[in-house]
Amino acid sequence: MAGGLGAAGAMAAFVGCGVSVAYLMYRCRELRTELEHCEELRAAERRGRTEAEKKLRQLRKKFQGTGGSVEVAKGEAAASALGSSEADESYPMRPIGYMRTCFSRRSGTPRQPHLVPAAKGLLKLKTKLPKDIMSGLQGYSHCWILYIFHENTNLGTEWERMKGKVQVPRLDGGRVGVLATRSPHRPNAIGLSSAKIDSVQDKCLIVSGLDLVDGSPVLDIKPYVPFCDVIESAATPAWVGRAVEHEPLHISSVVITDKAMRKLRFCWDNLGKSGDQAGTLKELYNDFGDLVRLLNQVLGRDIRSVYQRTSDEAKRDPVVYHLHLLGCIDVEYVVEDTKSKTIEILDAHLRLTGHDDDGGRIGREVVYYEAIAEEVSVSCHEDLRLDVLQTFERVWSSPKATLCFSLVTYKYLLGKGHRGKKRDKYTRVLLTGMRHLFWSDLHTEAKRFRSLFGFLSDDVVLSDGGLDKLSSSAQLECAQLVARFSLYYFGPRKVAQTVYSFPASASVRSLSLDFFLKEIAGVLRKIKVEGVIITYLSSLVRLHELIPFSTLSLATTARVQEVLFTLSQPGGPYYAPKAVRVQARNSFSKIYPHGKRMRALFKILTSILHPAYSVNAMLSNISTLLGRICSTWPWERLGATCRDLVRRVSGPRGPSRRAVD
Incomplete structure (x- = not known):
């Protein structure tokens, strides 16, 4: 009786947790929708402001080029009346080139030049400029670079709306006037940096010690002249000349x-x-x-x-x-x-250029089972977790109980780890359910449990110490799951990174690539879905381009070749469709180019001798088809119809000569 009440209480608490999680997920969706709407409005506003500024510049150019002399004269008169300091004048400037640097984003770019001597950049001048424009620059060791802070968020902001002071990192947030700092947020977004000249060739300039973000438009290059650029008696505020050990930006x-x-x-x-x-x-x-x-x-x-x-x-x-x-x-x-x-x-x-995450970490979208697993792992009391485990243990005979058990408890059993006597039993059932879930994704060509696989791969198998809480058999099974399904859930580039750090456990570290490809070959033997097989085969080719298979053992090489060869043949044991056979032959030829001609000859012989493709079989099939046509055709009726037609056309015959005689 007490056990029944305990189970009922556990189920009630579990249902309550599920309701709470469902409400939180609903609120998360609402907040995410509001956030996306705000971001869309902000992006639309920025696009509109950019387009307006662009049209304004075009109108100014058009006005200046089509006879605005009278208005210009009026503007000059007004400027002289107001004073030259208050006149809004503009001067035409165009970038002479764009600096390619090692810093992809503003975050991480050095705040000053020469702080990172290994930071290099390449400047290619525009083709319209003269060829000998940098002639003689190689005689200098350093140069000045004038450029534009093109990634500023306040480009085009009116001066009246600018902030006069900015936060200084060396002052831990203390504010100083903009013109007393080197902040990029200036009235005119123009930067000035010095750099070391590494090489000068035609219109290409390679420099080092840069503090420019990649793609910065360069306005001008000037040589660094020590006798007039170096000022020995220059003075700076105290916060600028701090010692290294007292500087807040120092890293030990x-x-x-x-x-x-x-x-x-x-x-x-x-x-x-x-x-x-x-x-x-x-x-x-x-x-x-x-x-x-x-x-x-x-x-x-x-x-x-x-x-x-x-x-x-x-x-x-x-x-x-x-x-x-x-x-x-x-x-x-x-x-x-x-x-x-x-x-x-x-x-x-x-990360691939222009792509998001082929080779990056799996996006952890909040799905229903992840939210419930987080609730069980973090928020639930230990006694309640034990009640949940025991409740699932009573219903393990149900077909889908193991799957639900895996979705609910995977973060607790694989993340924190159960310390009870039944730890190995629970872990074994958990991994069995995860294996069934991943196979169901393959058979349905879906990725519903991608987040679950991402947790198993990144947070358990590939993390330092992630497998230490599990037994040796459970460690091996986790590694097998990651090796089998990585090509399906991950891109080949991410899989290559996984192989280099796979697995984190020392017990299976020495197997590495061999272990990985043996499991993939096993998946190709079992799977029957055409699209998934083609995905695996094409990904194997891309994986071979990243990690050559020349280091594989002889047994692993033979196993991979056997699977590829069998999939490329028309007969058993797989009876692969034509698209799979073509992809398997292409993958086989690219991964193992040696013996390509011999395999092509063997394919021709197999096609001739195979019952479905041989000449004798084709002739036999044709004769059988003709026999069926002849057996079912109404030949007697056709003969009677033809005789009747001939009789009508020729008319009645007279008595024959033999009869007259």
Whole structure:
């Protein structure tokens, strides 16, 4: 009786949690809709303001070019009457080129030049400029660069609406007049930086020590002349000349974890494959050591904004920040100790240019099972969790109970870990249900449980210490699930990153790529959905381009070749459709080009000898078809009809000559 009441109470509490989660999800959807609406309004307002400014500039040019001499004279007279200091004058300026730098976004770009000596940039002048315009510049070691802060959010703002003071990072948010700082938010968004000249060739200039964001329009280049540019008696305020140990932006050390170092190596090796622009930026650096040196120098000073430093330091858990370099490298880091300012680099991802997340982390959209699993893992009391586990244990005989158990308890069992005696049993049932859910996605060509797979991959298998709470058999099964379904849920580039850091457990680390491809071959043997098979085969080719399969063991190579060869044949045991056979042959030829002609000859022989394709079988089928036609055709009726037709046409015959005689 007590057990029944306990189970009923657990189910009631669980239903109450579900109702609360459903209401929270409803509120989240409402707030998300309002936020999207506000963002749309803001974007529309900005587009309208940009279009209005563009039309205004066009009208000014048209007016100046079509005879506005009288009005100009009136304007000059008015300007002289008001005073030259109050006249709104404009002067034509055009960029001579655009600077390509290693800083993809404003966040992370150095605040001053020469703070990051490894930061390099490439300037290509426009073709309209003379060829010898930079002749003689190679004789200087440094130069001045005049450019535009093109990513300012207040471009085109009227001066009357500007703020006179801005927050200074070195003063921890203290305000100083704009013209007493080097803030990019100025009356005219013009920047001035000095840089070291590395090389000058025709219309190309390579410099280092930059503090420009990628794509900055350059207005002019001037040589740096020490005898007149260096002022020995120059004085600065006290907050500018602070010592390093007393500066709020000082970082004591930058630590790169082993996982992040492996991922950075992968990003560097595949940087040229992510786009032409990234390949151009990679050519500015010699080797992987230059990338590590650049990363240490950039993070050697606190690049966070004043708001981030003041608000995030009050939080308990460390906040993960992102640094974007070289067009498509996304580096994740945290500030470990706010007092000693130690930065730890956790991870790195390679993102395709112009795409969102092929190779990035899975988007964690809030789905119903994720919200309930979070409620069970975080908000529920330990006794209530035990009641929930015991309730599911009583109904495990139901077909869908295991699936529901996996969706409700995966964050608790895999994240926190159950410490009871039945831990291994619960984990085994959980992984069985997850395997069924992933297979159901494959058979229906859906990705309903992508968030569940993302948690298993990123937060359990690939995270440091994520598998330590599980037994050795459970660790192996988790690794198998990630290896089997990564090509379906992830893109090939993300899978390649997964292979480099796969798995986090030392018990299966030595298997790596072999283990990965053995599981993929097993999936290709079992799956019967044409679209999913084609997706796996095409992804294998792209994965081979990122990670050559030459390092595979002989057994794994034979297994992969056997699956590809069987899928490319018309017969059993798979009886693959034509689209799958074509894709399998193409994948086989690209991954294993040796023996391509022999396989083509074998295909021809197989087609001839196969019962469905041989010449004898085709002739037999034709004769059988003709026999059926002849057996069913009304030949007797056709003969009688023909004789009757001939009799009518020829008319009645007279007596024959033999009869007359």
